[in-house]
Amino acid sequence: MGPGRRLTRTLAALTALVVLAGCSRIDRGDSAADARDLGAAAQVRLGYFPNVTHAAALIGVDRGFFARELGGTRLTTQTFNAGPAAVNALLGGSLDVSFIGSGPAVNAYAKSDGQAVRLVAGATSGGAQLVVRPDVTTPADLRGKVLTAPQLGNTQDVALKKWLAGERLDTQVTNVENAQSLDLFQRGDVDGAWAPEPWSSRLVLEAGAKVLLDEASLWDGGRFPTTVVLVRTRFLKEHPATVEALLRGHLAATRFARDHEAEAKQVVNDALARLTGKALAGPVLDRAFDHIELTLDPRAGSFLRLAQDAVTAGVAKKAANVAGLADFTLLNEVLSAAGEPTVDAAGLDRK
Template structure:
């Protein structure tokens, strides 16, 4: 029933726009959209937009804006494809993987770059990447952005691969917010971690930085988060997509212009979503590893997709032509 009402809401927006509405969308109350994001620092634009109600400022009057929080990219992309959410922030890995598998989606903006850190557990007897042979590492999902960044580096620079391809490292998956406790319990040796969870591990003294953001594969060039919507929405309701992108751009500008308030919002939202309260010290440290931007460089995405193919996460060599639509950033 929820999907039916969402579909009807989108249809109403399209019909009104076609009839010459000067608002670029529906005017009657009851129209509804849902935006998704993750509780990590690369997705602060989503937190700021929610806290400041920025989508309501750009969408037509009466539009109800909901938010949904995701633990990983696979569940996010499924929600995009089923229409449970209309847009939001996700890592580039899941977006590219689903696109090459036939998902009709578009990347319409970036969210941030940087923020991936490789952490080693204290007591794991790991002082360099070469020590990873025979060790266990954790990432949010198989083939996710952080997984590909780590495994690309290990394969290209050290010739060490995971057990997915009969390699020397054992791979497990789990939510980043749990990594500190897994380190403390000695259940994993290394984690490929999105911020702020790397800085949290540092602050709690359960691990140390094995490979910092600039030295991780694509660490400072790849969009760590991209803003995705369905191609159907882009084609049939570009006014709505433009309104959504405008709000996202406003959120990114707010972060750049008001970093201290944005940090406070991040602490508050992460506490609400994960029930974990992070200190100002942790957030400050995480912030230094991230650049908040909505600009997208298609070449970096293609290079990253090629690495995903080389690692065996994609069955065919990817062609990302048509994935990125920059027209909404240029309006």
Template sequence: MRKIAWMLLLLFIVTTLSACEEKLTATGKPATVRVGVFKNVTHAAAYIALEKGYFAREWGDDVKIEVTAFDNGSDLSIAMATGDIDIGFVGPGPATTFFLKSGNFRVVSGSNNGGAVLVARNGAGINGVKDLVDKTIAIPSKGNTNEISLRMLLQQEGIMISRDAGSAHLIVRSPSDALISFRQKEIDAALVPEPWGTQIEKAGLGKVVVDWQAIPPNRGDYPTVIMVASDKLIQRHRDIVKGAIKANMDGIAFIRKSPEEAYGLINNQLKQYSGKGMEKSLIQASLSRLKLTTDVDVKVMEDMAKVSIAARYLKGIKAEELDLSPFVDLSMLAEVKSGQ
């Protein structure tokens, strides 16, 4: 029995090592690159890069591209931390949280900034942030970029968050469920990424009371979608990461140059990954309320992370000791920009 047990253990070790062994193409590239995106129009640059074949152009036809669409940043960040995807497009909030836990992936580029709005339900008596006292406000998920922005917005007006009277009350609702909650008068307001604010307005259920360029931090010019890559990919296949950065850059350039054509291509990707498309007017509204950019402001990311620390989403670290410079590696972005 002991001999059989040792043989089974040995087989397990060999199988595990084999599974961890990287499969390469004849040219030494990874046989498969796993890319993570959201089922959201804010990932427009990544959608265009996929639809136009920019990733395949940069990596070569012998590299298989495996795309996984996620519903939220926490799930995608967990997948990055556990090595289930190689490159991801995600918000800085959950990405920072899971980087500080795992330390095995890095920010390599930006993709877009801003894109969220505060929308209030008709009849709720909300015309601005000061009116959010004793109101119930929806956020897409705990600790995500939108909640961080909402906490900053409330802090600017000196409004506390709690269940007590005289405070703002937070509730988690996905953006699609927020629209239903508006109808049922379950919530009074929501801080949501576009196009959900526009959809709520078009449905006659509410109005945008704080537009994207007034949402903190940095008046809307804060990272909402960043590109992250695993340390393993960066160390072994720096050229693959640079190719992804170039594909993202070209996706941004295409949207700027050919917005009308881009709307249809983005919709194709939305249909593929979310199961349903979106009206052109909604895609247009979304892209008009964000800033497509590869730039990443580390200081702004640190300001957002400090809000997460105060909310106890990030534990075991003091705000004054926070340093996200190891999390951000823009050296490959700089090389791509300079044509290297």
């Protein structure tokens, strides 16, 4: 085994140890049974990721859409590289609301026995691809290869492992941050990645990877929930006016991206440059935006499948019970007031 492959296996082992250590200290969150409406919060702590799939959050923060709707409530923000870290922050009570992957949203709900968090909106559909070296032409070519996914148990990790299981492939999956994945691929230490935007586009346009599979092809109509909005249940019950204000800001940011695409891309790129230290090249930015759909609809009907996918992927022992995960009351009030179509909870709002 070459030194690069040994490094990859070492990174995988360390990642697993860190995640398992975090999972051994699961905080089920404050009980919300005695929570009551306390009016607008003095502060709301918002999480999101420096990815194009979190474009609505990037725009909402940087263009002031959230702050404007929040009024006197102070907005503080924290960025994460993958969902499991954001889940720990939500369950630990250090975060109130987060833009997060659909897989970790299910995991957070399951970890807290359906108590600590609620799904209140969608954010992005699509925007994840399996990209590989040019000599990989079929799934069978991945036998004995090494692929990366952002973090153990995150949305792309589950999607990749579920797909590999369906293809009966013994391909190794290494969990590293997206930036490390790009570096490892460029050095020849890994053979591909199941990556969210803009990383799949960077791998294709900057590192010479090719698309073996677009995750959109695995879902009816090509739509699936990549990024959603999750809130602590207690915060939702104590400060519904604040959550509603955030959702108004979210809608404003999404409309801005829809109506002013070129300007929205620039806002996102400026935010990424500030958060990661590097702006995206124009072609990368354009390709990334071409593969996502910004929408407040979380496609609730997909969550039963997502819960089962985690089992197929070997990430969970049994499918999470997602009944009661969704609360779209405030979202549909915001959408109705703005003349937008409301979203269907697909029974996910009932336990």
